Amino acid sequence: MIRPVAFRMNEQTAVNNYFQEDLSLKNAEINQKAQQEFDAFVEKLRAVGVNVIVENDDSRLDTPDxxxxxxxxxxxxxxxxxxxxxxxxxxxxxxxxxxxxxxENEGFVINNIYDYTPAEDEGFFLEGTGSILMDRVNRKAYCALSPRADEELFIEFCEDFEYTPVIFIANQTVDGKRMPIYHTNVMMCLAENFCVICLDTIDDAKEKKNVLHHLKADGKEIITITEGQMHHFAGNMLQLQGTDDKFLIMSSAAHKSLNTQQVAAIEKHCKILSSNLHTIETCGGGSARCMMAEVFLPKE
Structure with missing residues (x-):
């Protein structure tokens, strides 16, 4: 997790991240609030036994996201x-x-680096586990195509890492038009035995059927959320292992948006841990899941 030093609403991402909103605050105040939310979130994760490696952002880089x-x-x-x-x-x-x-200094082993970044020069993008949802057990990768998730790049990733690709388009309504959702992990969360997903965003019936087919074939319980709940980041969750229990990590806004049946369905499988991320969500257009890069690397 990266502790921010220059967090603000990123004007360069706002063009196709329709979740971002402007807060009428000075940037220094926005960053301070984001740091407070970040620190409280890390503390909650560590309290249940999640190993969190925090790296500070570099103020010289001016990287708001x-x-x-x-x-x-x-x-x-x-x-x-x-x-x-x-x-x-x-x-x-x-x-x-x-x-x-x-x-590596923390004892993790890095063997190979697959570098897809030269695609930027050609105007093609694939934004990591924002664009790609990996089912690491069943070796499937789900991707909602968008300006930030190129189909050919995604297929190249699947070939390199040996995943079966599951491709679809997920839309949201913006000013009366259906527009692609910028990241797959906003409308869908894959956990060990279940999937939280906003099926209403997949407008194509065949694509929706295909996604459901793969999830059901792998024995995932499907917990559906509405587009309204998705806009409270109820799709942007990540399952983590604590000391004694598994937890579904989400923001307070996402947690509050869930109804009793949805909470019960999740809690059959794991506990819920939520934290207030209001400033980060509003200005950044991303939530709890986006803030965590899971380290699956082997240890020495």
Missing amino acids: SIFPNNWISFHENGDVGLYPMFAENRRRERREEILIRL
């Missing part, structure tokens, strides 16, 4: 690392070699 590291990097069980091409130019500066060195 550095708090969302899952978009530029992914870590894999065999020691492979993926580096991803980013839509916004100012987000490309988030890729920092010293973070890989830090992980």
Whole structure:
């Protein structure tokens, strides 16, 4: 997780992240509030036994979205690392070699790096685990195509990492038009035995049927959310292992948006842990899941 130093509403991402909103606050105040939310969130994760590695952002880089590291990097069980091409130019500066060195110093093993970033020069993007939802057990990868998730790049990723691709388009209504949702992980969360998903965003009946087919074939319980709940980031969740229990991590806004039946369905499988991320969600257009880059690397 990256502690922000220059967090604000990123003007370069707002063009196709329809979740971002302007807060009438000075940037320094926005960053201070984001830091408070970040620190409280990390404390909650550590309190239940989640190992959180916090790296500070570099103030010289002016990277307003550095708090969302899952978009530029992914870590894999065999020691492979993926580096991803980013839509916004100012987000490309988030890729920092010293973070890989830090992980190696913490005892993690890095064997190979798959670098997809040259695609930026051609105008093609694939924003890490924002764009790609990996079912690491069943070796399937789900991707909602958008300006930030190129189909050919996604298929290349699936070939390199040996995943079966599940491709679809997920839309949201913006000013009366259906527009692609910028990241898959906003409308869908894959957990060990269940999936939280906003099926209403998949307008194509065949694509929706195909997604459901794959989820059901792998024995996932399907917990559906509405588009309204998705806009409270109820799709932007991540399941983590604590000391004694598994937890579904989400923001307070996402938690509050869920109804009794949805909460009960989740709690059959794991506990819920939520934290207030109001400033981060409003200005950044991302939530709890986006703030965590899961480290699956082997240890020495």
